[in-house]
Amino acid sequence: MERIVRKYRGKGFKLTPQRIAILKFLEGNTNHPTADDIYTEIKKKYPTVSFATVYNTVQALRDRGELLEITIDPERKHFDPNPSAHHHIMCTGCGKIGDVFFDYSESLGLPEEVTREFAVTGNHIDFYGICSSCRAKTS
Amino acid sequence: MERIVRKYRGKGFKLTPQRIAILKFLEGNTNHPTADDIYTEIKKKYPTVSFATVYNTVQALRDRGELLEITIDPERKHFDPNPSAHHHIMCTGCGKIGDVFFDYSESLGLPEEVTREFAVTGNHIDFYGICSSCRAKTS
DNA sequence: TACTATAATAGAATTATTCCAAGATAGTAA
DNA sequence: TTACTATCTTGGAATAATTCTATTATAGTA
Ligand SMILES: [Mn+2]
Ligand SMILES: [Mn+2]
Ligand SMILES: [Zn+2]
Ligand SMILES: [Zn+2]
Numbered sequence: 001m002e003r004i005v006r007k008y009r010g011k012g013f014k015l016t017p018q019r020i021a022i023l024k025f026l027e028g029n030t031n032h033p034t035a036d037d038i039y040t041e042i043k044k045k046y047p048t049v050s051f052a053t054v055y056n057t058v059q060a061l062r063d064r065g066e067l068l069e070i071t072i073d074p075e076r077k078h079f080d081p082n083p084s085a086h087h088h089i090m091c092t093g094c095g096k097i098g099d100v101f102f103d104y105s106e107s108l109g110l111p112e113e114v115t116r117e118f119a120v121t122g123n124h125i126d127f128y129g130i131c132s133s134c135r136a137k138t139s
Numbered sequence: 140m141e142r143i144v145r146k147y148r149g150k151g152f153k154l155t156p157q158r159i160a161i162l163k164f165l166e167g168n169t170n171h172p173t174a175d176d177i178y179t180e181i182k183k184k185y186p187t188v189s190f191a192t193v194y195n196t197v198q199a200l201r202d203r204g205e206l207l208e209i210t211i212d213p214e215r216k217h218f219d220p221n222p223s224a225h226h227h228i229m230c231t232g233c234g235k236i237g238d239v240f241f242d243y244s245e246s247l248g249l250p251e252e253v254t255r256e257f258a259v260t261g262n263h264i265d266f267y268g269i270c271s272s273c274r275a276k277t278s
Numbered sequence: 279t280a281c282t283a284t285a286a287t288a289g290a291a292t293t294a295t296t297c298c299a300a301g302a303t304a305g306t307a308a
Numbered sequence: 309t310t311a312c313t314a315t316c317t318t319g320g321a322a323t324a325a326t327t328c329t330a331t332t333a334t335a336g337t338a
Contacts, residue, residue, distance in 0.1 A: 009305095010305090012315085013315095014305070014314090014315060015304075015305095016316060018316085018317070035294075035295080048318070048319090049317080049318085050318050050319065051294090052295095052296080052297085052317075052320095055294095055295065055296070056317085057316095071210045071211065071212075071213050071265070072210065073210075074210050075293095075294090076293085076294065076295095077213060077294085077295090089249075089257050092260065098253060098256060098257060100249060100250065100253055101250065102249070102250055104243075104246060104247060107247070108243060108246075108266075110228075110239060111239065111240065111241055114228060114237060114239055116271075117237060117270060117271055118230065118266070118269065118270055119268050119269045119274060120266055120267070120268040121267050121268050121269065122268075123264055123265065123266045123267065124264070124265045125247065125262055125263070125265075126262065126263045126265065127249065127257070127259055127261070127262045128259070128260050128262065129258050129259040129261075130257065130258045130260065131256060131257055132255075132256055132257075135258060148336095149336090151283095151284085152284095153283090153284060153285060153335050153336070154335075155284095155285060155286075155334075155335070157286070158285085173325095174325075174326080175325085187286085187288090188286080188287085189286065189287050189288065189289090190325090190327095191286075191287070191327080191328085192286055192287075194325095194327070195285075195286085196285095214324095214325095215324085215326095216325085216326090
């Protein structure tokens with residue numbers, strides 16, 4: 001928590017109790033929670049917290065480059081407190097999202113007809129698969 | 140249009156006038172339209188068409204493997220009548236989505252800690268960039 | 279031509295997300 | 309400390325995308 005305070009102090013980002021709770025929940029969290037996941041968690045300690053606060057906070061973090069919005073799930077957005085470039089894999093059985101830490105950039109050269117039209121700035125890979133617990137169920 | 144009839148005849152997929160209009164709009168369309176784009180177009184010829192029909196039709200096509208749902212745009216789904224494996228690039232300026240026809244699968248080996256947990260079934264790459272017309276504007 | 283499974287429609291419902299106005303408060307500077 | 313104010317929180321309304329439902333219509337088939 002001291003690290004959190006140190007990280008955001010003096011950056012025009014006010015550290016309110018709700019925000020600190022959100023930051024603590026997100027810190028090191030590799031579950032890629034949805035807005036609802038965050039809301040449900042923070043509500044345990046701050047029963048009057050609102051969705052607006054959750055969305056405002058994740059937006060503020062996103063704008064500061066501290067958090068990523070993940071689009072791999074067509075149903076809803078997931079948030080990732082690890083802003084370093086990495087990729088994701090989602091289980092098509094249960095929706096679980098895992099991290100893929102590998103830089104494929106070298107292999108992702110684009111065809112000339114694409115680079116003629118687009119100046120490429122980034123990439124993100126969505127992998128799909130079946131997680132071990134889902135495999136256990138169906139087999 | 141004859142090709143469309145031939146393709147779907149006798150497969151439990153009724154070819155209504157609205158569906159034919161949707162199929163014609165989608166056929167060869169590389170613009171990755173949204174549900175609203177489809178609705179707006181079909182409404183020109185069938186003013187009473189409903190969103191339910193648009194969604195029902197794209198779902199039926201998706202279930203038959205004739206159409207893909209694209210998640211590259213965090214705001215809304217886009218649909219792609221080309222179901223063959225390919226990737227996409229979106230302009231972060233105007234939202235335009237282009238196709239990337241290149242099979243990167245050979246280069247997309249996953250780290251062992253991922254394959255231990257997930258049996259991989261597929262992948263899709265989202266590229267980001269700036270399209271030529273957006274570059275013309277800002278420069 | 280008649281039948282029936284499937285589709286189309288209007289509109290309500292649901293869900294995710296954003297907006298808004300009013301009241302609080304974190305951080306700062308005196 | 310204290311006071312100030314820019315920023316934040318909140319409940320609830322608003323928006324937007326998508327799905328559901330009940331009713332009516334019709335494509336495909338016998
Ligand atoms: Mn991640
Ligand atoms: Mn495409
Ligand atoms: Zn699973
Ligand atoms: Zn553009």
